[in-house]
Amino acid sequence: MLDRDELRAFVQRLPKAELHVHLEGTLEPELAFRIAERNGIVPPFPDVDTARAAYEFQDLQSFLQVYYAMTSVLRTEQDFFDLAWAYLARSASENVRHVELFFDPQAHLGRGVPFGIFAPGILVALEDAEQQLGITSRLIMCFLRDQPPEDALKVLRTAHLYRDRIAGVGLDSAEVGYPPALFKEVFAEAASYGMHRVAHAGEEGPAEYVSGALDDLGAERIDHGVRCLEDPALVERLVRERVPLTVCPLSNVRLRVVPSMAEHPLKRMMDAGLMVTVNSDDPAYLGGYLVDNYVEAAIALGLSRDDLVVLAENSFRASFLDDASKALHLEAVRLAASL
Ligand code: ADE
Ligand code: ZN
Numbered sequence: 001m002l003d004r005d006e007l008r009a010f011v012q013r014l015p016k017a018e019l020h021v022h023l024e025g026t027l028e029p030e031l032a033f034r035i036a037e038r039n040g041i042v043p044p045f046p047d048v049d050t051a052r053a054a055y056e057f058q059d060l061q062s063f064l065q066v067y068y069a070m071t072s073v074l075r076t077e078q079d080f081f082d083l084a085w086a087y088l089a090r091s092a093s094e095n096v097r098h099v100e101l102f103f104d105p106q107a108h109l110g111r112g113v114p115f116g117i118f119a120p121g122i123l124v125a126l127e128d129a130e131q132q133l134g135i136t137s138r139l140i141m142c143f144l145r146d147q148p149p150e151d152a153l154k155v156l157r158t159a160h161l162y163r164d165r166i167a168g169v170g171l172d173s174a175e176v177g178y179p180p181a182l183f184k185e186v187f188a189e190a191a192s193y194g195m196h197r198v199a200h201a202g203e204e205g206p207a208e209y210v211s212g213a214l215d216d217l218g219a220e221r222i223d224h225g226v227r228c229l230e231d232p233a234l235v236e237r238l239v240r241e242r243v244p245l246t247v248c249p250l251s252n253v254r255l256r257v258v259p260s261m262a263e264h265p266l267k268r269m270m271d272a273g274l275m276v277t278v279n280s281d282d283p284a285y286l287g288g289y290l291v292d293n294y295v296e297a298a299i300a301l302g303l304s305r306d307d308l309v310v311l312a313e314n315s316f317r318a319s320f321l322d323d324a325s326k327a328l329h330l331e332a333v334r335l336a337a338s339l
Pocket of ligand 1: 022172251
């Protein structure tokens with residue numbers, strides 16, 4: 001059994017991909033306050049400490065309220081660049097080699113910040129990070145499922161200028177009461193543009209939303225999906241079809257999707273033969289970045305080095321990288337694991 005420091009060093013050394021992280025969820029309070037000040041905006045909390053102290057969540061909804069409030073400080077192209085750059089630099093320092101980054105256009109369009117401001121800010125940071133930090137990326141545009149599907153369709157069409165730089169679409173925000181089928185036409189149109197499709201499902205919502213994301217949206221990956229375990233036939237299908245699940249252990253504990261890390265289903269999901277990956281979701285709010293998620297899950301669930309290697313391998317297998325790049329990353333994981 002490895003102690004915490006040995007575990008951390010091992011996880012740090014493994015090359016990893018992150019496939020489930022919301023750009024807006026990487027906004028640390030220090031950066032939010034700096035940005036608010038230079039934009040002449042009053043931030044939603046009086047100071048950094050008060051903000052952090054308020055990061056105690058009862059559920060997904062109570063988190064989303066704070067997440068959207070903090071997001072409101074972002075106004076300029078530079079703000080979005082700085083936000084994305086800070087996350088990418090931090091991830092590169094954790095030996096994250098590839099990132100598939102979510103962003104929420106409606107959280108900005110609704111405040112009068114146009115695509116022509118946030119998209120270039122994010123895209124330039126992704127390009128610079130690839131050049132300067134060697135971290136590759138894909139961008140995934142999420143629709144807010146608690147907003148009307150007609151809005152999502154408008155956003156998809158508004159994004160046409162950037163479509164070749166946006167790898168796929170996703171579905172996030174408040175889940176319960178907003179089944180995937182509502183977004184069937186939007187996802188069909190995205191598919192017609194050759195975009196990848198993913199969706200949050202089975203976080204707070206029921207296992208049927210996972211099936212719905214596959215059947216109604218053509219989702220290639222499920223974000224979270226932990227509640228699939230409530231339906232053995234669904235688990236069998238996910239195993240058979242090798243559908244990746246982007247699990248976020250610390251997020252699930254902080255948003256009370258599970259009662260504690262010791263009760264998190266990650267290991268049970270691996271043992272059931274599911275293609276599971278570990279991710280941070282909203283690291284500035286929910287207890288940690290990617291290495292923290294691997295380490296806390298490993299300690300609480302007694303994951304072995306081999307389990308950690310499988311998780312790192314899965315992160316590349318489940319990515320939207322081409323096969324040649326995947327093979328190179330998998331080789332690098334094996335090499336790091338053997339040192
Ligand atoms: N938006 C940001 N984080 C989210 C999560 N964990 N679930 C749904 N929507 C989100
Ligand atoms: Zn998420």
